[in-house]
Structure formats: C-alpha cells, structure tokens
Amino acid sequence: MSSRTVDAAERRPSRWASMRTRTKVMLAIFVVVLLAVVAGFGIKVPYVILRPGPAPNTLGTFEGQKVLTLSGAKTYPTSGGLHFTTVSMVGGPGNRPSLIEYGLAKLDDHAQIYEESQLFAPQTTREQVQQQNEAEMTGSQSSAEVVAARQAGYDVPEMIEIAGISDSASEAKKLLRVKDVIVSVNGVKIADSLSLQREMKKVTPGQKVQLGITRGGKAMTFAVPTTKVEDRAVMGLALNPKATMPFKVNISVGDVGGPSAGTMFALAIYDELTPGALTGGKQIAGTGTMDSAGDVGAIGGIREKVVGARQAGATAFLAPADNCAELKGHVPSGLDVYRVATIKDAISTVEHVADGSTQGLPRCG
Incomplete structure (x- = not known):
C-alpha cells in the first residue's frame, strides 16, 4: 500500500514538470513568432503595391462633399453615374511597404507589385511626388473645363504661353523666352491648343516653323527648327494654355491626385x-x-481601375485607346470596356451605352 502511494506521488511532479516544459516551449514559439511579425513590419522593402481604389461618382459626392459644382452657367438635372477611378498605392519614396505588406500583396490577386525604380526616378522625394500629383490634378481639371465648355457650345478664348524650352532645343532657346505667347504657325493664326495641334501636324519633322509670338506686347516671328518625336514635328517647347472660362467650376476630390480623371471630369x-x-x-x-x-491620354494602373469600377457597380468603362492592350484577359465579369481616343469618342460612347446601342463600338479586353 505504502509502496503504491509513493509511486503515485513520485509520478505527479513529473507530469507537472512536463506541462511546464510544454508551456515554456509554446511561450517561446509565440515570442519568436511575435518578434518575427514585428520585425516584418519594421523591415521596409523598395517596392510599390497597387490595388483597386475608390471610384467616386463625379455627379455625386465624395467624402461628404459634392464633387462637381458649376456657377455662372445654366445647368440641367442629371442622373446615373460617371465614375472616375483610382488606384490605392502602398510604397514609393518615403513610404515603402513593410516586408509583411509585401508578402500579403503576393497573395492578393488584385495587387500589382512593382520595383520602386520602375515607377519613380532615383532621388525622388515624397514631397515631390505629392506636388506633382497635385499639379497634374489641377491641370486635368483645367483641361476638362475647357474641353467640356467647348463641346457644350461655349466660346472659350485661349492664350498659348511658352512655359519652358528643352535643353536639346538649343536654337529655340536662343530665339524664344518663357512667357512668350504663340500667335501663329507658318502664317496661320493660333487661337487655341486645337489650332496649334492642327497646324503642327502639317509640319514635316526637321522643317523650320515660322513661329509668330508676342513678347511684352511686341509681335515677333522666328524660324524655329523642329525634330522628330513619334513621327511628329516638335519644337521642344513646354506650353501653358491659359483659357478664359465663361463660368466657374469647382471640383472637390479630397487628396486624390494625378491627371487620370480628366476625361470623366x-x-x-x-x-x-x-x-x-x-x-x-x-x-x-x-x-x-x-x-x-x-x-x-493613357494612364497607369488600368487593370486595378477596371476592378475598382466593377466593385463600385459600373457596368461600362471608358478606357484610353493606348491602354487597351493591357486589358486583354483582365476585364472583370459584368463590365464592358470601350476604347476612346477623344472627348467626342467619349461622349458618343456614353450616349450609345445610355440607349443600349453599343453594337459596333470599339472595345478593349
């Protein structure tokens, strides 16, 4: 009897010791995993992760604010949705993703991963990216206002000012100045960006252009050389079209940046x-x-944008002609994607979608 009692008593401490050992092992494993996760979030990697972003309705509200407000012009009630699409980006200068975020993105079918150097130039700062995005958004809004007003029958006077001259255009740099205003090309009056584009299409690359400008109110004409870029004659000038709008437009989109919403605006x-x-x-x-x-014009992140559009409930999508090839095999079910190259294409396509007469429209995907 006493022998059995002693044996049981001796075995009990052994079981408790075994349980304590297992607990210590499990605790050690937990600590190691926790430290690995913390380290994973702390380690930053030089990649950029793109995912589908919000697709706000330009005819509605975004973040509690009406997206589009017009004043000084007669407007009409409308309905439906004209959604501009966005891309959610993790990464970039000053905002690199963690190793954990990178790993999760590898498992996400809707995430596209790029090396940082593929999207950003070396030495680019986060502040520079933000400034560029803001400037591009402002420019896209201005162009959208001008184009829409003209399509609606408004007269929009425009002045084409030289904003910069390429270092490669050495002769042009000797002749022209920033702030010069272009008034003619080869004797033809330039009234706006469209007329300038039309006249430059007539120029053979390498041919000199008789460029009429005004500088401080004084008229001048210079023979400006051209070079060939993508089969077009260019003078190496950065231009700043300045339009006088007949009404006021306010667009509120929070901190969304970049130029890609121009067509939908x-x-x-x-x-x-x-x-x-x-x-x-x-x-x-x-x-x-x-x-x-x-x-x-073409944009980045087209595959993410069609996914975001479908998630927002859109059944039709307008894609730039130059992005069509990227969408082959990447169009979500339930979404029809139509190719557009000009504002006239875009308006006509929306009208066809509205009345259901889409047969024959050029498509992507």
Missing part, C-alpha cells in the same frame, strides 16, 4: 451643361487624361 461638366442625363441613368466609369485639344 469633362464628361460630368458636359452632362450638367446639356439637357437630359447623358448616362441614361446607368453607372459608367472610366479613366484617361484630357488635354485642352480634347485628346484622351
């Missing part, structure tokens, strides 16, 4: 300036830069 302004709902009450999204000549 132009459509929204045009919609409010013209009778009837351009969309026919449908939810249409899109993207694309817009210059003052009415051309739709």
